[in-house]
Amino acid sequence: LLAMVVSEAMHELGIARSLVEVAVAAMTERCVTIPAKSLQVEVGRFTSVVPDSLRFYFEVLSRETLLEGAELAIETIPLRTRCQKCLVEAEPDIASLLCPSCDGLVEVVGGRELRLISIELSDEAA
């Protein structure tokens, strides 16, 4: 299996590894010992992450941790920009980062997220 992972390697591998690390850390710091049922994650549209690929690597890398078998619930966050001149906010086509209203320079205010939001624990907790 590892051989398959290596031959198919994409950057989602490293990102999935980091996700497993931060999620396990969040659980260990709270002395949680019951497995996770699902993870809520935000992935911005203006990142290079393909959700299905992230799910695949997460499934492989979470084995033998408290995250094994947990569902990865990915919320895709749209690209949002704010014009530095006219302050108009927009959700533009990903290929353009100019203000649709005045053609001015924009700043990216959303869409770069790669965040763990929460972890739902399995029912045996209750």
Add this chain to the structure above:
Amino acid sequence: VIIKDVRNILSANDRIAVANRERFTRWDSYVVNLMGAPGAGKTAILERTIKGLSERYRLAVIEGDVRGSYDRDRLRRVADIPIVQINTEIAYGGECHLDALMIANAIGDVELPGTDLVFIENVGNLVCPAEFDVGENSKVMVASVTEGEDKPLKYPLMYSVCDVLLLNKSDIAVAVDFDRELFRQNCRSVNPGLLIIEVSARSGEGIPAWLGWLDRRVAG
């Protein structure tokens, strides 16, 4: 039971990147993360750069490739400078980019105080390297006229994170019907502040402008 805990997934990478940057600052080094597609001419530009600057500055290079040390061997022939090779195939699952941990491991315990410029040649790829801060001061990409004018629109993240774009193979732009204006317009739409320097690693044209930009960075 739900644990609410918002954490940046790349926070581990970003912490290591901050440590790398502090270390390079202690060396008094300016660090360039050189990115671009395979075949764009990153190594050829580095050869020209090293040739042009090795008498004036102390240089070092960190080479990132999935496998092999062809690029390191090429640069060795240009000047005798410290070059570290990273092969992502060996310890990093064949990753298609460099991350901060790989850079931290590559420099290990080696201290190179007084190195003026460190070049990190990233793995040839227009997607993933854009996502990872490795502790550099500037992100510079090499694009070539043979790649076509539409690439800024197809790989907007890479084009948007860079400070400088070296447009390589400019000496054959006419032969491949490259539309400079269209390319600049596409770059502007994803990164209005991008500095574009047209160069040819083969003929050497435009290289002085690039070296001048580096001079100003070293001077601080």
